[in-house]
Amino acid sequence: MNPAFSVIFFTTASGAGYGLLFLTAIANALGFIPSSGWFAVMTLGPATALIVSGLLASTFHLGHPERAWRALSQWRSSWLSREGIAAVLTFVPLAIFGVAWAFFGRTQGWYAIAGLAAAAGAVVTVFTTAMIYRSLRTIRRWHNRWVVPNYLAHALSTGAVLLHAAAQAWGEPQAVVAVVAFAAVAFAAYVKDRYWKFIDTTKSGSTPETATGLGARGKVRLLDPPHATENYLQQEMGYKLARKHSEKLRTMVRWFAFGFPAAFTATAPVFAGSLLGAALSLLAVIFAIGGTLIERWLFFAEAKHAVTLYYGAREA
């Protein structure tokens, strides 16, 4: 699949924003983070900025961005529509939680519950994003059980290193924040590894033989494509990625999205309260988000669409 940059940026940025929102609301309810209104600005501020910029970016690849509001209408059947609704609804408790905390210093009782409602909305929104891909039978590398955990785990890991960085910058982070960030990164690494194992070891049930129904005669080969030049289907669905680049990029994801963030997250608490601690936790954020951008690019580039079977692909 052709990786559209707006979609890569959207899922990475809003995933990190929703992950940060989710963990901030829970840590607030459990009393693991400072209750100062300024800490709300340092956590819910970037979370909202990431979510909003991501959602805006997601409209850039539309043919008619001005009609985007129509996407809220088909929640009965469409995961994309459900995602839009979940994203819009999540802003309501997020606004209550954020305003009460940032401007009035109220973090407990109903405001904590509003935060937890926003956290639930964050999970639902990331889940619906993942289901857009998960539900497409046409793409085996998306239509499998590892896609939803993959999206949730990446949102959690990038959100967790962001919360850790905010807590380090504040000065007196509780150890549990670092432990959660480390564990979330490790979990995301595990899920991604399982995802890659899955796509490397399973085959699609569709072949050129089932696509043409001519399998009874033996192997089916494309002799002549319909047109001399590439069409929309080949450009959008037939994106080709050399195998060697795929391996290099996977290695980059392993280090950038998981290895470096885990190492920086583990060492930052040693220098807690100092500038070095804050700098290390910020480095973890930069690598985690950069690594996740590459991960998302690969998620698209490695995905093969069934329609390519009509254009000479042996498998999809």
Added chain:
Amino acid sequence: MTSLPAPVAGAKKLGLVIDLDTCVGCHACAVNCKEWNTGGHSAPLPDFDPYGANVSGVWFNRIHTFEAGEGPDSRTVHFPKSCLHCETPACVTVCPTGASYKRAEDGIVLVNADTCIGCKLCSWACPYGAREFDADEGVMKKCTLCIDRIYNENLDEADRVPACVSTCPASARHFGDLGDPNSDVSKLVEERGGYALMPEMEYAPVNRYLPPRPAKTAPGCTGASAALERPTAAGDGTHPLLRWMDRLLSR
């Protein structure tokens, strides 16, 4: 509404039956499709760089050519492909705006260009490549089964078939109601063992493909004599001069 209409027993399912045995791969159906539809329901069908080296454009019907099998039993098969108007099309259900819909009355899958946001998700959901994005208009386009021909009372009744069907010089394309087991197309499918493409996707396509008939290789099976009679020595009925020449030349 992108939810699918409730299935009704005996409902009309308009579609195409494509005969892979007789298709000669002339692309006339694709050309006539483009010709009609660039002025029809989804008009225009854009062409980009039409006279340049990298020409591309929106087509509702494309003809692939495959080779199947090896050696003397292999066949070259011309393979026209357009929207199969599936019974459970995910291209419709994934649509977030309701622009994609399946008509309850005849099963035709259409796009409302006025509400399409151009997110392209429907084209991702289609395994058959039936949907093509119009980058000029920013909306998705697809085969309409020539909805503006088949119900068009301004046309002669014989012409109320999809453009691809009307133009096929080999009569390899047939149009009709595949929901009616007694229709001509249903009988044809029954008789020739018509099949659906990629049934494992579970989209339940309406269109059917008729497989190429087995190659005729046994001597005499086409109706012509198995071999020409071997020329023999000139018989008794031949002119005496020719018999003399035959003897002379046979020495």
